[in-house]
Amino acid sequence: MDLNLSGFLRICIHFFFAALTAFCICTSGEAEPSKRFSSSIDAVIIMDASGSLRITDPEGVRYKAAESFVSRLREGDRVAVVEFAEAARIIVPLTEISQKSQREISGAIYRVGDDGEYTDFLSAMELARELLEKEGREDSQKMVVLISDGKMDPHPATASPEKRISELYAQEVPLYQQANILVYTVAFSDLADKDLLREIAEATGGEGIYSPTSDELMNSIREVFSSLRASLLHRKDNIEKKFYVDDGVSEAVFVLAREEDGDLVLITPGGEVISKYDIRDDVRWYRVPKFEIITVTDPEEGDWTVSGLPSPESFATVLTHLKVIAEWESGRITANVPVLLKASFFEGRKPVALPEFTEIVKYVYQIIPTDKVSTPVQEGELNDYGKDGDNVENDGIFSSEVVIKSPGSYKLLLMAKSPTFTKKVEKNFEVLPPVVHLSIKKNLAESRHSEGKPHHKRGPAFIVSLDPEAASLRKRELLFEVTERETGKVYEYEVPHVNPKAAQYSVSTSIIDEEGDFEVRAVVTGRTRLRKIVRLK
Known part of the structure; x- marks a missing residue:
């Protein structure tokens, strides 16, 4: 038998790529639905294998760029790898992305050589186009990423540089345009013909990048494919759901329904497209099979667009004044007497009861004496499972019974932690003698x-x-x-x-x-x- 002299005792009595897709955007009933077009990608990476790379790319920037691209593809996408010097050859056929194939493709990328004597990327572009026209899926977005450090320099027995460039402009670029194949070029050396590579890309609807260092290259790759996402997303048959964010909002939390095989993106008021693959200091993205939570710090004022929701009826909201409220169920807190601690989210003055939060938010608390320097006398976690002190399961109110042993002055520190945001609340309170x-x-x-x-x-x-x-x-x-x-x-x-x-x-x-x-x-x-x-x- 355990004794407690305070009115209680115990007794015994017996980076970027999933959003390179086209999406169907839903609204809450404001827009008319239209058909979803394909979100799959068929891509070819063209890699320079000329001998000059030993000097211009000693750190293997081209390998990092290509591998980064592949790592951001998702299941359902396909990619091939072509290497070129005086001639071009396929080293990885058009291969569907999986965890296993990504490792194999990355291994093949790092085996691309650097012993070629010439640089003829026209031959590589011809081979890449023929591959996409022959094996590319009709409903996929086709694209080529050309990575090179040099200028057009074909074998003399083939043709002069001027002739190959002329053929490129007069014959190959129009064929890319007809096939709707986007070209993105990456030049990472001062020796490269940056203007030529940029013009090829822009003529097909893509973009040219010049980045002399590895860090700049990776940043530029994220930027250029953000541009690609925007071109795919702003097609006339898209459905769009917009949320207006006021000036001065410090944090916007988007809660969005999603399909298991789909991807969501945010489009800023300025037209920038953001996906979960983008690495940004101001955006944190959490994704599970049925919904996504996206937190944007210091969001731009204006209309934010969500793209990729499953249907016009799908749940979507943005919370711009989210806070957590904590309260004791009893107005009197007595030493050694259990009292229920409750916490829940509010959007301004309105309670927020989202089952999505129950699944991912963790409420933790500390109780710290304020009348002396001390460590917490109690720590714990609240729950919304309808047990261990919680009254109703999944009602959005997290709670737990708390027992404080000694009378005195205390501070409650409660934190609601999610993968994308943390909300805190502090409250001072008194614990009275029994x-x-x-x-x-x-x-x-x-x-x-x-x-x-x-x-x-x-x-x-x-x-x-x-x-x-x-x-x-x-x-x-x-x-x-x-x-x-x-x-x-x-x-x-x-x-x-x-x-x-x-x-x-x-x-x-x-x-x-x-x-x-x-x-x-x-x-x-x-x-x-x-x-x-x-x-x-």
């Missing part, structure tokens, strides 16, 4: 020992003592709150015929007619002088 004390005596004498008379005893009893605050209550009632430890089931046993003027009571433990392992708490109810009904433990 006013109802419970103890137990094993045996009580019924009569004093006297001459020739035996000493009579009765069984164990609860001793309930009241502080003046509890003893001053009118129309006083006494009951025992009994919690079965194994099941958590709570029973109440009311004590009959309570003396309204007594400050101490003795009640036989036989009032509890169940067998088992219990927690027992004495509870006094009554009216104050102001006729307020209170319940003290």
Whole structure:
């Protein structure tokens, strides 16, 4: 039997690529739905293998660029790799992306040589186009990424540089245009014909990049494919859902439904396209099979567009004034008496009950004394599972029972942590001394020992003592709150015929007619002088 002298005791009684796609954008009923077009990609990476790379690319920038591109493709996309010097050859056929194939493709990329004598990227572009025209899927977006450090320099037996450039402009570029194949070029050396590469890309609807260093190259790749995403997303048959974000908002949280095989993107008021693959300091993105949560720090004022929702009826919202509110269920917090701590989200003054948050948000708290320098006296986690102190499952209110052992001044620090944001709240509060004390005596004498008379005893009893605050209550009632430890089931046993003027009571433990392992708490109810009904433990 464990004893607690404060009114409670225990007894025993027996980077970028998924958004290089075209999406169907939904609204909440404001726009008419239209057909979704393909989100798959068929791409060819063309890699320079000329000998000059030993000098111009000693750090292997071209390998990093190509590998970065491949790592951001998703299942359903396909990619091939072509290397070229004086001639071109396919080293990886058009291959569907999977975890296994990504590793194999990356390995092949790092085996691209650097011993070629010439640079003839026209031959590589011809080979890439023929491959996409022959094996590319009709409904896919086709594209070529050309990575080179040099100028057009074909084998003299083939043609002069001028002739190959003329053929490129007059013959090959028009064929790319007819086939709707986008070309993106990456030049990473001062020796490269940057103007030629840029003009090829722009003529097909792509973009040319020049980046002399590895870091600049990676940043430029993210930028250029953001441009590609924008060109795909702004087709006339798209459905768009827009949210206006006011000036001065410090954080916008987008909560969006999604399909398991689909991708969502955000388009800023300025037209920049953001996906979960983009690495940005101001955007944090969390994705699970049925929804995504995106947090944007210091968002730009204006209309933000969401693209890629499953249907016009799909859930989508943005929260711009999200905060967490914490409160104690009881206005009085008494030492050694459990009290329910509750927390929930609010958007301004309106409560937010989103099942999506229940799945990903973790509420943790600390209770720290403020009347002395101290570490937390208690730490824990709230839940919304309908157990361990929480009343209703998935109602958006997270809660847990808290017991603070000592009276004093305290501070509650509560944090709601999600993968994309953290909200904090602090509250100072007082813990009061208990006013109802419970103890137990094993045996009580019924009569004093006297001459020739035996000493009579009765069984164990609860001793309930009241502080003046509890003893001053009118129309006083006494009951025992009994919690079965194994099941958590709570029973109440009311004590009959309570003396309204007594400050101490003795009640036989036989009032509890169940067998088992219990927690027992004495509870006094009554009216104050102001006729307020209170319940003290």
